[in-house]
Amino acid sequence: METAIILLGGLVAVAAAVVFFGVFEKEKRNEFNMTEISSISRAESVFDRLVSKDGACTAIYIGMFYQSLYINADSGKFIKTRLSAEKKIKEFCGIFGGASARVDGNNYIIVSGAQRDDTAVFCEKFSEFAKNGSNAADISIGAYIAKDEICDFQTAAGYAKKAARFAKNSGAGYKICEGRELDEVIDNENIEKNIEAFIDNDSFYQVFQPYYDAKADKILGCEVLSRLDLDRTDGILPCEFLQVIKKDKNLCVKFDLYTFKRCCEWLVKNADRNLSVACNFSRQTLLSENSASDIIAIAQRTGADFKRIIIEIEDGHSNGGFEILCGNVLLLKKSGFKICLDGFGRGNTALGELSELLPDIIGIDKSVLRGVKNSRGEAVFSGAVRLAKEMNALVLAECIENEIQAETAKKAGCDILQGYYFCKPVNTDELDKLLKNQI
Template structure:
């Protein structure tokens, strides 16, 4: 027995939503093969055409009928069945259903026995009529039971099982209906796209039961603060949406967004504990120019991304500027895919200088995109989009392959470069593919330093990341923490990562020659590194005074435009040969003390 939701316009157009086990046994199909499919999946090449056409005609007329016909099992074997179709209607929402029952026949029926129309009883004798009357009474009872099943199936197909809100399917169907009404001089409406902040941290620290409890509480709150004319849905995960008629102005929309932010800023209670989460909201308005559901949902999603990127816990309206940025991002994403295919990413090198001698201590490897029309594109113009696309690993692999050639070329210079530092995101450290890239690069791992490029939050240092760091050390690779002191990498995080090198961000180095407080701060950061036995690098050195100060405060290595901007391997090769590897001539401490009054106010 199976239950299929039919089209209101054509009874022969339907999708199966439920079948019992005997139904699957007769046809040899699994549930995943049938649910969501039309009955035509059972029609094989051996089915009698007249029976097929007659069946379609009965379905289109919404008639109750039975047919004995040859169908095809999943494995291709033919099977003769008695198939009965009973039309049902849900009295609450008017949706129309078909109840299909199958009985497998042990032998092929006689040629004259094909279709029996329950609406045509002129050739049926009294006994048979009595029998069919009893069957109809039974079917009416079964009809009532199946109506409840149909109601449950309809609810399940439209409802999020955890929160009871509309699900993605129901939301998308309603957006289409609202847009169609809008084109027919209907009212404009708004979409509020809601994403919970720090939900993953709650799930990871308190468990999935706490996460589910939070989602249910959020759903309850959203239903409480919205009206009956709104549609509230959970799209999945921690994402919710609200459809709301625009009304006379957008003020009510922004007021609702304010209320959501305000309610989400309050702690939720779970298992006697207070849980703080927060939310960000993206808003977009559909008007007569809106073409399709994907467009307006995408606009709201873009506004949500803008809200999260500007600090979270806030809302943002979609603007024309965001639209232009969205179009540019999509264009950039398409170009990046082509760039990966053409391997257009190349390494550039910036010198690292020993603070005590001024000789080259190594280089930092920085990616550049060799664009066919725009020339060299710096990483700040494409890495964020590449990260969103999930292609950083592919770019890294291309860079490693190019780096192998560059290292081989630079090794022919008169001065050897002992170390090559490569930037790796914290996310990439969770991917063991970075180990594979290093192993197949052909570069001695003991000449490599891996710099953790992005913010390192404690919750990101999980088992996979720690394992990768240990494997890197086994290979002989150094580990450095970049941009230390910017508020992203904590001392506790340092202890967990246990790096070899600490790089102090340029925002502390550059003002230190002019500010006593800045000097005290950079001295403290250097002290932290030294207390942990780490080599300390000063980034962003742009003049002689900054270089001398960083050296005298205890930095081991200096880096910045003062010693050289990022350059191609051919330019670096030339610099190495012309300078014999000495990029700076540090003055003695005696000379420095004579000049200290000029340098340190």
């Protein structure tokens, strides 16, 4: 039977420095403050007994970030919330035969006999309780299933904390892992610690997703996408490293310029293909002063043809720096680059900003196309296309997944089509084959 260890964290912003996310070691057991619900030794002994008896044990860590409770010094509300949490913990232990201990102030360890599905239900219900009852600003839950005595109590607890950190970073709410699933959690932590070194050491490679002429059904060019290879069998998803990069503006700029340099180098080596290439830039990068000058300098050093490069800007908020963004875009356009506004229709770019940026290409967000399920959805999509046309921009329909979406985009007047329905991202050799087949 699968069983559960539950580590419940009341992580307070003012005390965040004391939170320990590393793997527990037996030598560090004295780091726990022995505040009793039961005791930490009791929780550990129950863990050992359950693993020995049932051959499996699941560790769950729950982090709750209280902001308003401490800022407002509302100690009465905090105590009430804590007692309510402890009541739910005791109920859980009572149902599944476990033990619990409060540790390091507002953190909890619970050892129980819950199976994986029961643990998931508890995670979901406790998250709902915490959000509605405690006004916690953020909640993250991680779980690790230890099997066949391959790790001790402290190690299982450490893996659970890593899983919680993964859940927080991915926005998934909670993460339950076992066996090879743990690789994803460890890789995520590795990415956070080493992302800048990965850039410096050129650990990324590029793939290419073609985009097609809507009328001629021929490849016009391709979007250059970066991938990170850490020798994981299922690969590293782009969101896993991009969410880390986007936390730091300086890292965003560094990564975007690194990727752009690789894009330019590829374009020069493959000048005979006569393709245009689109390179993605975060809005944070183009909100940085002198970023346009840096982009131009890289293209000049590599010898890339400016007119064949599309600077693809993600949709988003300018946060008061719109004049800088406009200045960078204007300089790039004057230098010969084409500008594509990506993800239009997501709701972040104001129409006033759109009229100032005057992009050469407007990419309609996938959510707008997927919303074409009735006449109203079709009207919204057609309206977005019509608006782009009135601004003298070419219209790109992104993330097309099936024939119906492709025909809808063509009918609405889109000029450029892209998505898995036509072609997934491919390497250079596969791109060559696609180009030869259309000659």
